[in-house]
Amino acid sequence: MKILLTNDDGIYSKGIYALYEELVKIAEVIVVAPITEQSAVGHAITISDPLRIYEVTRRNRFFGYGVKGTPADCVKLAFDDILTTKPDLVVSGINHGANLSSNVIYSGTVSAATEGAMLGVTSFAISLASVEYDDFSVAAKFGSFFAKYLYGNKEINHLLFNVNVPPLKREEIKGWKYTVQGKTRYLDTFEKRVDPRGNTYFWLTGEKIIDDNGENSDDKAVKNGYISVTPLKYDLTDYSFFKEIDKEELKWEE
């Protein structure tokens, strides 16, 4: 098995290293990840600046390729210029912090996996659902398990998954389940400040609001001690809309 490993916390982060250490036990792993942290870049790509690739050493040996760009850039560039053959799997993570519910659309971690899926390769994003807890070992082990699981079960035949691992010890985790993207939203608040020159500026803070506690939602699963695995797609069309419309009405008269 050949795996392209990337993330959005950056190639020097703890999460990608923990996952790398587990994945190299079962596969050939090529690391191509941003040189610097890219959190909340969403599905950004770099158009107006050139991309640069650096060879990165960790613990005194070659670790992978650092790219001055976004997670999506890393995957595009890896497929076009670094990998000699297509990988069997694209894995993005381990992100330090949850990518659940409406936050999925801001996620650079998920966008890298989406890019892999768009290139036709089975892909998953994996996140440790806490910014405080920093033991990545359980999430790394599940990442390795899930990579093997997808590789060994070709009949699953689905390209894109979003995995969130609760911040718990192995024995505290109840299992894993397929979930749907929850409807929990965040109420954004900005803190207004004045700089030394008298100019106003704003910091994004944010208070969680619970809109959704659906039995099968990603948040709920993690809250209840399960690893959440959500099958995603990148076709954003709301097909349910088409049942409701009357096609005869579509005129544009001024």
Add this chain to the structure above:
Amino acid sequence: MKILLTNDDGIYSKGIYALYEELVKIAEVIVVAPITEQSAVGHAITISDPLRIYEVTRRNRFFGYGVKGTPADCVKLAFDDILTTKPDLVVSGINHGANLSSNVIYSGTVSAATEGAMLGVTSFAISLASVEYDDFSVAAKFGSFFAKYLYGNKEINHLLFNVNVPPLKREEIKGWKYTVQGKTRYLDTFEKRVDPRGNTYFWLTGEKIIDDNGENSDDKAVKNGYISVTPLKYDLTDYSFFKEIDKEELKWEE
């Protein structure tokens, strides 16, 4: 009708001004848009830097608020700190260039509308489907028509739309239709160059490949002279997946 108008080409761009001129004829319009161009930022939000708001003048009068941030930042900040009451509509555009098929997921223009929808307000993104053609007048008129249409037809009851207007004269446009996100993809290629200090860098170029020519796709509609209106959603769950899985299998044994 009260409209929040934003974009990702920036508050000084031609497209937002053309749309503004049409919208002010039918509504109160508050402009909150990025100070600089933000193309291909996807659904990025700014976490690590503070946001700043500047009052922007165009043609010698106050035009709107410029934000040093992404399109999604503009919408968040407008709702939290600029608008005194919720708008009836969030409009994002006119983008100079298409936001069709797989490119929808990279689109800052669409992400601003998505942000509006997530905040519970009917929203649409509007793009002129050409980077060469720069007559925004037809797209601006359609934007104004569509704003009135959504405002006057509450029974539509859908929050998020992606509009693409072909680069044609008014009389050449055949009409408008609801479409689905096409499956056309872009084959990414990078041009490798060497800088004066001998370091390699890469520019993203890109060649279009046609995967999809489905009768109801957004690309096809635009190609055939129709304005494309795609109903979108931001729940990325692939619900079709759940029909296929056997829930009994979900064990994690190492």
